Amino acid sequence: MSATEIRALHHLFKSADPSQVAAVQVEAYWPRRYVAPLPSKHDPRKVDAYINHGRWVADCPFCRGAEMVTPTDPRFFCMSCDNSGASGKWLGVRFPKGAAEIEGVLKRRTFPEERNWHPQETVKDLRAEDEAVRRGVKL
Numbered sequence: 001m002s003a004t005e006i007r008a009l010h011h012l013f014k015s016a017d018p019s020q021v022a023a024v025q026v027e028a029y030w031p032r033r034y035v036a037p038l039p040s041k042h043d044p045r046k047v048d049a050y051i052n053h054g055r056w057v058a059d060c061p062f063c064r065g066a067e068m069v070t071p072t073d074p075r076f077f078c079m080s081c082d083n084s085g086a087s088g089k090w091l092g093v094r095f096p097k098g099a100a101e102i103e104g105v106l107k108r109r110t111f112p113e114e115r116n117w118h119p120q121e122t123v124k125d126l127r128a129e130d131e132a133v134r135r136g137v138k139l
């Protein structure tokens, strides 16, 4: 992984089965992992993935928590509140259709803290930001 890679959960947690990376993370870091079983059920609701400082993350809809996420295992479990509003069930994660193009634009930015994208932004918006910066506009 290069320094300019947009990082996702699968870059930090390895699994022989990429569709299980979120479970590997929860098994490793969930504070209640010794006293409660891993979530096995799924809630139909989804959270939106976004890019913050070069990382794919999603916000918990029930508390102020956030977790890194991955398109290889698009499940969300907040280790701060145990997905309290979904009775401890996994939530789905919605990634944008143009994720590779978004990453391609952001990877050209110099510093990780400049690599941000929110679902309401288009690739055209990101390119316009880069053009504005090249012209010396402070964002």
Ligand SMILES: [Zn+2]
Pocket: 060, 061, 062, 063, 064, 065, 078, 079, 080, 081, 082, 083, 084
């Ligand atoms: Zn939470």
